[in-house]
Amino acid sequence: MKLAFILFKYFPYGGLQRDFLRIALECQSRGHDIVVYTMDWQGEKPAGFVIHQIKPKALAAHKRDKCFHQALINHIEQNAVDCVIGFNKMPGLDIYYAADACYEDKARLQRSKLYRLMYRYKHFSAFERGVFSPESATHILLIAPAQQALFEQYYHTPPERFHILPPGISRDRCAPENAAEIRQQLREEFNIAASDKFVLMVGSGFRTKGLDRALNAIAALPDQLKQSIHFMVIGQDNAKPFWRLARKLGIEKQLSVLSGRDDIPRFLLGADLLIHPAYHENTGTVLLEAAVAGLPVLTTDVCGYAHYIDEADIGCVVQSPFKQDDLNKQLLAMLSDQEAYQQRHENGLQFAKHADIYSMPQQASTLIEQLASQRGK
Incomplete structure (x- = not known):
């Protein structure tokens, strides 16, 4: 299969970035083609990966994210893939690897009412809703099981769309x-x-x-x-x-x-x-x-x-x-x-x-294969 991996930024020492790379390499080892969309890539590029760097000119983070998202959606529409796997929250994903905690919970408990009137909040809230709302078809690979209750509380996400992963320690x-x-x-x-x-x-x-x-x-x-x-x-x-x-x-x-x-x-x-x-x-x-x-x-x-x-x-x-x-x-x-x-x-x-703390990349890759196959039916 041809698998598209999406993340805003890659650098070698971030936890999310390391998880992405290990899962993508595991999928590649199983014979799948890996296409990556990102705004910035720092460090070595793995052999065989096709990496598209999309660099929006907007200064504000939420505007950059929005421009990036629209550009990658346009590109994928013209260059079909079998499955879209995101490592940051955004609409249109087939699978989301949930490395980040619930944004809506943080915005409501750790921010003021004034913050929730800002365009920045509205953007990030909408991108999170695009993943977790009942209307979305995105499946969620969850690495922090306690977060499931929060997403269900704010978005009423159907529980069958969550898939719990073990840790993936090297x-x-x-x-x-x-x-x-x-x-x-x-x-x-x-x-x-x-x-x-x-x-x-x-x-x-x-x-x-x-x-x-x-x-x-x-x-x-x-x-x-x-x-x-x-x-x-x-x-x-x-x-x-x-x-x-x-x-x-x-x-x-x-x-x-x-x-x-x-x-x-x-x-x-x-x-x-x-x-x-x-x-x-x-x-x-x-x-x-x-x-x-x-x-x-x-x-x-x-x-x-x-x-x-x-x-x-x-x-x-x-x-x-x-x-x-x-x-x-x-x-x-x-x-x-x-x-x-x-x-x-x-x-x-x-x-x-x-302890079972090593198998995350393998289990994530198996789920990606299963969910991508179901999507194709």
Whole structure:
């Protein structure tokens, strides 16, 4: 089959983008032709992919999205495909991979009434409605089951259009046999002593991921422990506001910020704790990536995958409503208790052996094949 994959922007280090690429490559490995429509592609282009870059000239995001959507619909009408799979919400999709949380819920609970009078809101609300309304025929591949109730609440989406997927963690995140050697090499490379505490944060979108919360938690540590902290942030975003906050808090020397990179597994093995105090997070793939590497996790319960951390005792989950003092106390406790660290490390390694957290690309591809075949009948 000829499969069209749609996403607004591709860059190598985004969670949605990595999910798209793994699913598209899996479909290609099964013999299907892959056509991609995007506004921007950064990084290497996979062999065999036909990539159409459509670059609208509009300045506002909602206007760019609308122009892009109209252009790709026109192109697909002239160049028929067997199935249209979207990774961003928009009308006209056969299948939508639901990486993002319910926009309408966020607009109503986290925004003012004035916001809902703006054209920006009307546009994004209409694009979401185009996927989830009862009149739509779009099937939804859901990676955060809790979101289904919200979409049904706001749009009355028929439940048979939802298809639940397991997580899709890459097995290269699991701790290898030489994990201790890799850990030592990385810490030597970044001048982190064995007795120092290496706190890691991974993810693009520093504001959403809660970098300000993490900095405040580190600043609240007792002075002696604080001096031993190496806090490393890896991701794609503007770090300037957070450097200013670090200077204000007096922890600039503890902070390092690296741009997105391909060797994240090394850092998961080298660190002592992953901190991920997100404001909102549909899933939080990095939580599971840390877990299978044996790295204890400190996160917030708004992350869709936080329940895995709690259930398998691989770390601590700060409950809502969020309180900075709760995060501060949990961070101090996790960095101070070596026995608990070792137990959570072992729990993560056992979790990696038994949990069904690797098969998402394969199951998503099978569903795409099934739904595309039904569409053709």
